[in-house]
Amino acid sequence: MSDPPAVSAFVPGHITGLFTVHREEDPLRSGSRGAGISLTNGVTVEVRPATETEIRVDGSVATVDAVDRVLAGLDTVGDIRISTDLPLGAGFGLSGGMALGTALAANEVFDLARSENELIRVAHVADVEAGTGLGDVVAQARGGMPIRRAPGAPPHGELDGVPSRGRVEYLSFGELSTPDILSDRPEIITTAGTNALDHLETRPTPERFMTASRTFAAEVGLLTQELADVIDVVESSGGSASMAMLGETVFALGTDLSAAGFDPEVTAIDPTGATILE
Amino acid sequence: MSDPPAVSAFVPGHITGLFTVHREEDPLRSGSRGAGISLTNGVTVEVRPATETEIRVDGSVATVDAVDRVLAGLDTVGDIRISTDLPLGAGFGLSGGMALGTALAANEVFDLARSENELIRVAHVADVEAGTGLGDVVAQARGGMPIRRAPGAPPHGELDGVPSRGRVEYLSFGELSTPDILSDRPEIITTAGTNALDHLETRPTPERFMTASRTFAAEVGLLTQELADVIDVVESSGGSASMAMLGETVFALGTDLSAAGFDPEVTAIDPTGATILE
DSSP, X not given: OOOOOOEEEEEEEEEEEEEOOBOOSSTTTOBOOEEEEXXXXXXXXEEEOOSXXXXXXXXXXXXXXXXHHHHHHTTOOOEEEXXXXXXXXXXXXXXXXXXXXXXXXXHHHTTOOOOHHHHXXXXXXXXXXXXXXXXXXXXXXXXXXXXXXXXXSTTTOEEEEOOOOSEEEEEEEEOOOHHXXXXXXXXXXXXXXXXXXXXXXXXXXXXXXXXXXXXXXXXXXXXXXXXXXXXXXXXXXXXXXXXXXXXXXXXXXXXXXXXXXXXXXXXXXXXXXXXXXX | OOOOOOEEEEXXXXXXXXXXXXXXXXXXXXXXXXXXXXXXXXXXXXXXXXXXXXXXXXTEEOOOXXXXXXXXXXXXXXXXXXXXXXXXXXXXXHHHHHXXXXXXXXXXXXXXXXXXXXXXXXXHHHHHHHTSOSSHHHHHHHOSSEEEEEOSSTTTXXXXXXXXXXXXXXXXXXXXXXXXXXXHOHHHHHHHHHHHHHHHHTSOOHHHHHHHHHHHHHHHTOOOHHHHHHHHHHHHTTOOOEEOBXXXXXXXXXXXTGGGTOOOEEEEBOSSOSEEOO
């Protein structure tokens, strides 16, 4: 017997540079405003029919709340094999990526005939209700350097983008717990995020995205000493770096980390957004 | 002396399968509802500084009203070199592609610091006012198989998409004049387009896109004998084909044209949308 048919989807990783927190009763309207970078590295989700759901991440059986919620939202079960070349829990929006990739691939393999916006809605709600993300899914669906002008999934959310391509560098030091931080200080985050977004929208360029992110990171007070030290060194050498929200990760555009003497991981801005793979 | 710096942008070609006509006083709100396919073949626009504007298309000096309007809208001049691997005037949205590619590349080379939505707005208005397109620009910016749920440029227009990848085949027989046809029968088009879009949105799949497009083409009465004959042969062999609106072009998904014995051009669904090139 041959294996049952499988369909794969790719979802870019997403570094959030600045954001606000908007919690509404309706999870479709909940989310965040802000800006980030979609990456050519990300999450690949392969879905095949199964009698009960099993999720594997990089080969190991795992529990991924957002993925379970997507399958429930689509009223289906499946064998879900997830792989990623980005570090987990380090601020790359991988929960949202797993949710959106599962939705896109499941739609195809089970012939669910949902539109892209419907699949984005299911994944956004799953990520919000799992407490693992507020705006990654809509950004990952778009690709590029997305600006989230209004929170929520389509048709509530409103997106724009900073025209941009090119290299991205990062250094990851470990995990931060997203839910704790978000519930801890939403007002501080939203005030700083609104100011940073205003600053970016008056001049939507990659350079301004970096300075807006850097100011945001300082104001919300989430920088660990290790991250602050790296950012200082980059700035001393004339570059610009900031923190991936929310992970213990420093990112920079171009070669700003390597030029400052670090040995970063290298990725790039993804222009495509989430897509099923042929 | 070295050449001045140049920036290039790529914009996918866009086949419209079905559409409606909405003309408003504000060109940002004018446009069309409908659905189409963005293609991996399209338009590349290279922009460099110049003291006065010159536009070349595939090497020959040309007048492209939509491009002139983009440059005026951005208050700039430039040396514009456009190339395309799709046939001109045959229903591939190349006017919109040239307008959007010029906007994206000019923004970069002249450091205009516009957001993606602002550039889409300038290109959409240029295409509408030139009379060469109503919905190509917003679809080309998104990529994939875009559904235009509401007409106009951001934030007025509303997009969704049919999840899809894969091969597209086409046969082109020549040009149709877009402005004449649009002014000739807008009500018939909008009635047929609304019905076809409703049909697609109840089941947004590639197969349904083809049947909705086929019904639309028959209802608006734009099929030439040559196009109708090709579509008949494809349908006799169990496939599905329709007409690219508005050009004398037949298109099909997968191998439906070649399987019916034709020798089509081959392209594919573009998942990326318009982007500056690195």
